[in-house]
Amino acid sequence: MPQDTTVEIKPAKGRPMLTWVGKRPLRHVTAFPAQHVESYAPSAASPLPPSARAAGDGASPLPRSGRGAWGEGPWPAAYPQGGLLFHGDNKEVLAHLLANGYRGKVKLVYIDPPFDSGADYVRTVNLRGAKGTARVAGEGYTLGEQIQYTDIWANDNYLQFMYERLLLLRELLTEDGSFYLHCDWKRSYLLRCLLDEVFGPANCRNEIVWQRNYARSDSHTYNHIHDTLYFYTKGEAFDWNKQYTGYGPEYIDRFYRFVEDGTGRRYASDNLTAAGLRNGSSGRPWRGFDPSRDGNHWKYTTEKLDDLDAEGRIHWPESGGMPRYKRYLDEMEGRPLQSIWTDISFLSSWSGEREDYPTQKPEALLERIIRASTNPGDLVLDCFIGSGTTAAVAQKLGRRWIGCDINKGAIQTTSKRLQAIMQAQAAAAHDQAQQMAMPLSAGQAEGESEPPPAQLSFAVYRVNDYDLQLQHNEAVNLACEHVGITRTHSDPFFDGTLGRSLAKIVPFTHPLSVLDLEEVQRELAARPEEERDVTVVCLGKELAADAWLAEWNQLRTRTKLPNQIAVIELRSDPRYGRFLEHHPAWAKVTIERRGATIRVTIDEFISPSIIERLKEQAGVLAPQIDDWRAMVDSVMIDPAYDGQVFNVTLADVPEKKSDLVAGAYELAAPPTETTVAVKITDMLGEEVIVTERV
Numbered sequence: 110m111p112q113d114t115t116v117e118i119k120p121a122k123g124r125p126m127l128t129w130v131g132k133r134p135l136r137h138v139t140a141f142p143a144q145h146v147e148s149y150a151p152s153a154a155s156p157l158p159p160s161a162r163a164a165g166d167g168a169s170p171l172p173r174s175g176r177g178a179w180g181e182g183p184w185p186a187a188y189p190q191g192g193l194l195f196h197g198d199n200k201e202v203l204a205h206l207l208a209n210g211y212r213g214k215v216k217l218v219y220i221d222p223p224f225d226s227g228a229d230y231v232r233t234v235n236l237r238g239a240k241g242t243a244r245v246a247g248e249g250y251t252l253g254e255q256i257q258y259t260d261i262w263a264n265d266n267y268l269q270f271m272y273e274r275l276l277l278l279r280e281l282l283t284e285d286g287s288f289y290l291h292c293d294w295k296r297s298y299l300l301r302c303l304l305d306e307v308f309g310p311a312n313c314r315n316e317i318v319w320q321r322n323y324a325r326s327d328s329h330t331y332n333h334i335h336d337t338l339y340f341y342t343k344g345e346a347f348d349w350n351k352q353y354t355g356y357g358p359e360y361i362d363r364f365y366r367f368v369e370d371g372t373g374r375r376y377a378s379d380n381l382t383a384a385g386l387r388n389g390s391s392g393r394p395w396r397g398f399d400p401s402r403d404g405n406h407w408k409y410t411t412e413k414l415d416d417l418d419a420e421g422r423i424h425w426p427e428s429g430g431m432p433r434y435k436r437y438l439d440e441m442e443g444r445p446l447q448s449i450w451t452d453i454s455f456l457s458s459w460s461g462e463r464e465d466y467p468t469q470k471p472e473a474l475l476e477r478i479i480r481a482s483t484n485p486g487d488l489v490l491d492c493f494i495g496s497g498t499t500a501a502v503a504q505k506l507g508r509r510w511i512g513c514d515i516n517k518g519a520i521q522t523t524s525k526r527l528q529a530i531m532q533a534q535a536a537a538a539h540d541q542a543q544q545m546a547m548p549l550s551a552g553q554a555e556g557e558s559e560p561p562p563a564q565l566s567f568a569v570y571r572v573n574d575y576d577l578q579l580q581h582n583e584a585v586n587l588a589c590e591h592v593g594i595t596r597t598h599s600d601p602f603f604d605g606t607l608g609r610s611l612a613k614i615v616p617f618t619h620p621l622s623v624l625d626l627e628e629v630q631r632e633l634a635a636r637p638e639e640e641r642d643v644t645v646v647c648l649g650k651e652l653a654a655d656a657w658l659a660e661w662n663q664l665r666t667r668t669k670l671p672n673q674i675a676v677i678e679l680r681s682d683p684r685y686g687r688f689l690e691h692h693p694a695w696a697k698v699t700i701e702r703r704g705a706t707i708r709v710t711i712d713e714f715i716s717p718s719i720i721e722r723l724k725e726q727a728g729v730l731a732p733q734i735d736d737w738r739a740m741v742d743s744v745m746i747d748p749a750y751d752g753q754v755f756n757v758t759l760a761d762v763p764e765k766k767s768d769l770v771a772g773a774y775e776l777a778a779p780p781t782e783t784t785v786a787v788k789i790t791d792m793l794g795e796e797v798i799v800t801e802r803v
Contacts, residue, residue: 114140114208118276123309127302129265135273140208141201143570149528149757150191150566151535185210192500192527192567195513196520199492201572202513203277215281215511216348216487219478219499221291221470222271236719236739236792237769266601268299274492275307281490282343287314287482290339291470297337308341315340319474320451338478352481353443354452365438367424378424378433383408398431408434446477453477468495475502483508485560497523504530507560513572518794520569525743525762527567532760534562585614588646592677602632603643610642610675620649621676623657630661633672640671648679693795694718700785700801707748707778707803709787711770716740716791738769743790749779750786750800778803 118135184190187209195202206212282288288308292300305313317338356365365375386392387406393399395411396418407414417423417434424433453473456462462472475498479489485507491499494512500523503510514520538561585604589596594605594612603611615625629643654676662673697713714737723734734740746759761770786800 116140116204116207118280121272121276121307123306125302125310126306127268127299129268131265131269132272133269135276138200138204138207138273138277140204141573143195143197143205143572145568145754146196146571147524147569147755147757148189148566149524149531149568149760151532185214189566189568191564192504192509193511194494194500194520194523194527194567194569195511195572196515196517196569197513197572198515199513200274200277203274203281203492205572206511207277207280211511212280213283214488215278215490216283216286217289217479217483217489218278218282218286219289219291219475219489219491220274220278220493221468221491221495222274222493235766236734237741237763237766238736238739267296268303271300272303272307275303278490278492279307279343284344285347286343287347288341288343289478289482290341291336292339293336294333297339301339304339304341308343312342312344313339314342314347315448318449319453320449321455348482348484348487350481350484352446352477354446355443356438356441360444361438367435369421369435375438376424376435377438378426379436381408381414381423381432381434382406396432400431446481450474450477462498470498472498472502472505475499476506479503479506479508486563494523495519497526501526501530504534504562504564505559507563509563521742521790521794524567524569528757528760528762529764531562531565531567535565538562588614588679592646594646606641607644610644611639612644612646615645615647617648620651621645621647621654621678622651623653626654626657626661626674629674642671642673642675644675644677646677646679650676650678694789694791694797696787696789696797696799698787698789698799698801700787700799700803702778702803705778706775707785709746709774709776709785711737711744711772711787711789713737714741714789714791714797716793716795718793718795719791722793736769738772740791741770741789742792742794744770744772744774745788745790746774746776747786747788748776748783750784752784755786755788755798 115137116139117137120134120136195205278288288304290300290304301316315338317340319336319338320334321336322332322334361375365377367376367378368374369376382400382403382405384405386401386404390411391407391409392401393411394401395407395414400406409417414423418432422435424435426433453471456469456471462469479499479502483489486509488509488511489499489503490511492513494500494514496519497512500510500512504527512523514523586596588594589605589612592607592612594607594614596605597603600611602613604614605612613629615621625645625647629645633639633643658674658676664670665673694714694716696711696715699708699710699712701708719740720734742762744761745755745757747756748758749756759774759776761774763770782802784800784802786798789797789799791797
């Protein structure tokens with residue numbers, strides 16, 4: 110893959126154009142390389158056609174030249190032809206995709222971005238086990254952290270955040286591609302203006318209202334029970350598959366009130382005449398009825414009317430009125446889908462889809478969108494993947510997909526969800542192929558309700574080594590507790606206060622630099638009435654930072670200006686020397702070769718983070734953990750680990766929250782000496798990898 114690359118972005122030309130403080134066009138963006146960290150393909154041998162076999166096995170899911178169903182030209186060579194899941198800031202991921210051959214390849218983009226400024230999204234998890242009722246606050250992240258911790262998540266920065274990503278997404282769409290943005294009433298009016306500017310108002314196809322709740326009681330005015338989806342296209346021509354909804358009982362009783370004798374089929378009686386006089390048989394009397402008396406004509410020739418009557422398609426009213434056409438209910442596709450959707454229920458707490466994600470959307474919602482705007486084999490993209498609903502539905506409907514998220518918990522949740530789907534698809538295909546006594550063809554099998562999977566594998570990549578930056582979230586909490594900083598989540602820039610000073614924690618992935626201090630300077634300039642001093646917490650300092658600080662503070666002392674800046678350097682300050690002491694999760698695993706098999710036994714697992722959080726939340730009455738498996742979310746094994754990419758051969762992901770991992774496993778051993786890697790993920794998402802050469 111290429112190293113850092115600059116990608117050109119076309120300017121937005123739509124009207125009207127929304128203006129905000131700090132608005133800047135996105136003309137170029139840096140594309141960072143991606144690191145391949147994990148791959149998955151079902152463990153069961155699959156007889157699926159080459160178009161759905163595991164990525165990287167030499168099969169060619171789409172033609173290497175010419176037009177594939179997903180877009181013009183060959184599949185980009187940088188990636189295997191399976192699902193793609195990216196962990197990182199979606200701006201950097203989208204730039205990476207543009208630099209690696211995906212410009213103009215995506216048929217459908219659906220995004221469900223953050224709705225509200227200043228909101229915190231925290232995943233709450235339960236420990237496993239039938240009696241495991243202890244709840245642990247999972248990895249949380251403020252929306253401000255999604256923009257590299259340096260911008261304010263207020264109206265202006267929210268608009269810039271969305272503007273840049275919309276421009277990138279437009280570049281990835283095919284010329285006949287579609288775009289859906291999911292939002293609520295708090296930001297919809299601003300986002301509509303942004304979309305008009307980026308895509309052009311002429312390309313706005315629909316404003317869709319989804320009634321997501323039936324009733325609420327948390328509003329002092331009219332209750333908000335709907336979301337809005339804006340549907341845009343990149344150009345005038347776009348793929349569209351008309352969708353239908355079933356008729357309600359009242360509609361059927363009103364319009365399909367007749368029941369045919371003998372067959373019991375319901376039908377409506379439709380008019381057989383149309384306005385205007387005609388020459389020819391359609392203008393002449395038939396069976397004693399003359400439509401010309403009322404200035405009308407028959408819709409069909411009299412010969413066709415005879416045929417319809419012979420087929421039993423003519424309704425003869427008992428009152429003796431004009432004959433009418435029988436329109437059978439069972440021949441109707443339903444009512445063409447309208448722009449107000451009331452037939453898709455929200456996700457209830459007892460839903461089988463529930464992934465304990467606060468913004469999760471029902472699969473039926475994404476199924477409707479994907480069916481309407483794509484065909485099997487097309488590429489679907491969601492850069493706020495969350496719990497993985499978009500990718501899950503795309504996989505089930507035979508579409509290709511790309512997902513990304515800044516939150517590690519989202520990537521883990523999505524990965525587990527897709528593993529279960531692909532495993533079930535591989536098993537179903539295997540059973541079907543055995544029944545047919547022959548492999549499935551590349552097309553859809555006779556009687557099959559859905560197309561075959563477009564892929565039966567996926568890979569996880571990390572862009573710009575974002576895993577290290579995510580540790581900043583946990584570091585902020587630890588540093589605040591250790592130094593005595595009071596967190597203020599309402600301030601999107603400063604992390605809290607230390608006494609009478611504002612406190613800012615610099616990401617611990619680099620020492621304090623002049624650039625970090627200039628960010629503080631710009632923030633203070635944007636708050637001219639702020640008179641408090643500032644304390645910056647960091648790990649190490651560049652020499653240039655000391656000189657900058659000395660000049661800054663001398664100027665303030667000399668001119669009696671506010672906003673002195675002090676620094677707490679955690680590595681050198683004796684008061685905070687123990688801050689870096691960390692207790693990661695730990696596992697004792699026995700890995701041994703026994704003939705043609707490898708046996709893996711997890712003897713013990715400890716997650717200090719879970720134990721510590723339970724103590725913090727429950728005090729002296731902290732729940733006891735009798736079985737280490739209650740802390741484990743999943744176990745995955747790679748029997749031929751190369752030290753870089755973890756290829757999942759065996760995955761133990763309990764289906765129910767009350768179930769536990771097995772803890773002991775056997776799998777086929779490679780013929781020669783190999784490195785076996787066991788990845789254990791706790792309920793908070795922390796991973797431990799144990800390797801053994803056998």
